[in-house]
Amino acid sequence: MPSPMVDDAREIKEENPFESMMSRFDRAAQLLDLDPDLYAVMRVPNRELKVYIPVRMDSGRIQVFEGFRVQHNFARGPAKGGIRYAPDVTLDEVRALAAWMTWKCAVVNVPFGGAKGGIVCDPQQMSQGELERLTRRYTAELIDIIGPEKDVPAPDMNTNEQTMAWVMDTYSMHARHTVTAIVTGKPVELGGSAGRREATGRGLLFVINEAIKRFKMTPPQTRVVVQGAGNVGGTAARLLYEAGYKVVAISDIHGGIYNPNGLNIPDALEYLRQTRSFEDYPEAEQVTNQELLELDCDVLAPCATENQITSHNADRLKCKVLAEGANGPTTAAADSILHEKGVFVIPDILANAGGVTVSYFEWVQDRMGYFWREDVVNQRLQEVMVASFNDVCRYAERHKVDTRTAAYMLAIDRVAYDTRMRGFYA
Numbered sequence: 001m002p003s004p005m006v007d008d009a010r011e012i013k014e015e016n017p018f019e020s021m022m023s024r025f026d027r028a029a030q031l032l033d034l035d036p037d038l039y040a041v042m043r044v045p046n047r048e049l050k051v052y053i054p055v056r057m058d059s060g061r062i063q064v065f066e067g068f069r070v071q072h073n074f075a076r077g078p079a080k081g082g083i084r085y086a087p088d089v090t091l092d093e094v095r096a097l098a099a100w101m102t103w104k105c106a107v108v109n110v111p112f113g114g115a116k117g118g119i120v121c122d123p124q125q126m127s128q129g130e131l132e133r134l135t136r137r138y139t140a141e142l143i144d145i146i147g148p149e150k151d152v153p154a155p156d157m158n159t160n161e162q163t164m165a166w167v168m169d170t171y172s173m174h175a176r177h178t179v180t181a182i183v184t185g186k187p188v189e190l191g192g193s194a195g196r197r198e199a200t201g202r203g204l205l206f207v208i209n210e211a212i213k214r215f216k217m218t219p220p221q222t223r224v225v226v227q228g229a230g231n232v233g234g235t236a237a238r239l240l241y242e243a244g245y246k247v248v249a250i251s252d253i254h255g256g257i258y259n260p261n262g263l264n265i266p267d268a269l270e271y272l273r274q275t276r277s278f279e280d281y282p283e284a285e286q287v288t289n290q291e292l293l294e295l296d297c298d299v300l301a302p303c304a305t306e307n308q309i310t311s312h313n314a315d316r317l318k319c320k321v322l323a324e325g326a327n328g329p330t331t332a333a334a335d336s337i338l339h340e341k342g343v344f345v346i347p348d349i350l351a352n353a354g355g356v357t358v359s360y361f362e363w364v365q366d367r368m369g370y371f372w373r374e375d376v377v378n379q380r381l382q383e384v385m386v387a388s389f390n391d392v393c394r395y396a397e398r399h400k401v402d403t404r405t406a407a408y409m410l411a412i413d414r415v416a417y418d419t420r421m422r423g424f425y426a
Contacts (some may be wrong), residue, residue, distance in 0.1 A: 015307045017096035020332040025099070028408035031401065038416050041424075045098060046079075046113075047071040050091065051141040053119065055134045058127050065121050067138050071151055072098035072114040075418040078149055079115035080105060080356060082156025082185075083138075083163070085131075089118035093306075100327055101356065104349040106411035108388045110360045115151050117142075123158045132166055139170040146171070148181035148367065154359050155185040157305075161197075165190055181366035184359035193362035194374035196355075199381060201235025201303075203354015204325045205243060206385040207346050208299055211321045214344065217298065219244035223262075225297040225319070226250045227289060229278075232325045232352065233303030234269055241265035245299075249284075249292050252277065253304070256292040257284035294318065302329035303352075309334050317343060324348035339402050347404040349411065350392055357384050 014020070022043065029039050053065040068091055071079040081101040084094075094116045101114030119138060123131060145151060155164055164183040168190065171182045180191030188194060195202070212222050224245050226237045229252045241247050246262040257268065257278045264283065271281050279286065293300065293308060296318045302308045303325030309317065314334035322338065323346045324330060330338070330345075338345060358381055365371045372380075396406035 014310060014331045014333045016092055017306050017328050018092040018099075020328060021096040021099050023332040024335075024404065024408050025103075025412065028405055028412050031399065031405065032409055032413060032416075034412065034416060035420075038419055041419065042073070042412065042415060045070050045072045045095060046074055047145065048091070048095065049142070049145060051138070053134060053137050053141060055130060055137060057130055065119055065134060065138075067117070067119040067141065068094045069117040069142055069145065069151075070094050070098040070115060071145065072116075073102040073415060074113045075415050075422060076106065076113055077111035078113065078147075079151040080110075080112035080154070080184075080359065081115035081117065081151075082154045083117040083119070083159050083167075084156035085119050085121050085123045085134075085158040087120060087122045089120045094118045097327060100349055102415060103408060103411035104353045104356055105360075106414040107349050107392065107407050108353045108357050108384050109414070110357060110384075112152070112356070112360065115153075116156075117153060118156075131163070135163055135166040136170045139167045140174070143171065143174055146182065148179065148363070152181070152359075152363055153183050154355075161185060161187045161192065164192075181363055184362040186362075191362075191366045193358055193365055193377060194372065195377035195381070196358045196362055197231065198235045198239070199358035199377075200232045200325065200352050200355035201237075201239055202378065203357065203381060203385045204232070204236045204301065204303070204323055204351055205239045206354070206382050207351055207389045208240070208245075208301070208321065208323050209243070210386060210389045211323065211344060211346055212299070215298075215320055220246065222246065222299060223248045223260075223297045224299045224301060225292060225295050226301045226303060226325075227256070227292055227308065227329075228252070228303035228305075228326065229269065229272055230303070232355075233301070234272075236301060236303060236325055237265045238269060248297060249287065249295055250278070251287070251289050251292050251304075253289075254279065256287045256289060257281050258287045258292065258295060259284040299323055301325050304329070307331055309338075311337065314338055315341065317341070319343060321346065324351045327352065335402070335404060345403050346389070347392075347407045350388055350403075350407050353388065354381055354385060357381055 097116035186192035249258040300319035306328040311333040314337035
């Protein structure tokens with residue numbers, strides 16, 4: 001019997017996002033019989049930058065923050081990826097997320113490579129002024145490696161439209177002219193795209209719509225559990241509710257609520273907005289985030305954070321469809337368990353690609369100085385998400401693999417083709 005120390009080591013490895021990403025990449029590359037030279041190039045990032053950011057705090061003292069930017073791949077176009085602020089950001093996490101962005105862009109056939117950034121900080125303990133000074137200095141540190149043709153940042157965990165406006169302004173001051181295409185996820189008034197804020201949640205709705213057709217179900221028959229009530233989870237829950245789905249549970253970081261007859265999602269989200277918690281919500285029973293994942297449902301949509309479904313709880317899931325709104329909510333070690341249970345997985349690199357798709361639309365609109373109506377944005381998003389869902393399903397059927405492996409294979413195949421055609425400059 002393994003010792004507790006060995007078990008702990010396995011768990012740490014299982015929940016390392018870079019290890020999960022690489023194990024899936026390796027499996028897909030092997031099934032594709034990827035050329036060893038291409039494998040050697042594609043498995044590593046193009047560039048990793050680590051910076052130390054001195055910021056004058058409101059107290060007058062200087063505090064030095066650690067920041068990262070990883071640019072994984074440029075074969076298909078400029079790098080693209082968000083910036084997250086969190087106390088537990090690590091280089092491994094940022095490295096994994098950058099690679100995920102490469103595969104995500106390739107799955108939906110958007111001409112970007114992958115990147116990601118992060119700063120180790122606790123934004124809940126910082127003032128608006130401190131966050132602005134942190135953002136501007138971080139942008140200045142990245143100034144030589146970002147740009148509309150190089151690397152286009154976006155919001156991520158604990159960053160938002162205001163953060164992107166600061167990045168855009170700082171970059172524009174250095175460029176000596178306004179450069180709206182340097183970031184996406186900006187306010188509409190500063191060159192942002194209509195529909196961008198809801199894009200990830202809306203994209204999730206579109207692929208869930210396609211997935212339930214495979215089970216000959218309709219929205220009113222479909223019970224949905226959503227983990228997370230932020231921009232992705234809250235938006236997805238509301239849009240699913242408006243589309244006629246029976247959303248039976250939803251949660252935030254503190255815990256969730258469950259009503260087997262269905263929740264009034266607009267009412268529940270308004271309660272959360274007012275009280276900052278689902279605690280004591282009168283129309284449902286309380287559940288923990290762990291209990292929520294194991295509720296009986298047709299569609300489970302983890303839209304919170306990484307490593308929620310692991311080898312320890314995957315066998316207790318009771319959903320037919322797992323729609324991954326978050327990045328990396330399922331560890332690689334859980335994949336085989338879900339496959340054996342017959343769970344239909346819409347993998348994160350497809351399910352939550354609505355955000356990067358509309359980010360691409362925003363970048364295009366900024367570069368041509370002409371902006372689309374929201375209904376046009378949503379229609380084009382639907383076309384991309386439905387086509388990409390069908391591409392992945394066809395790939396899975398043709399190669400006789402699960403949908404996650406198919407999504408990775410499709411993405412790697414596309415990036416490998418472009419890399420091979422471009423050749424290696426030496």
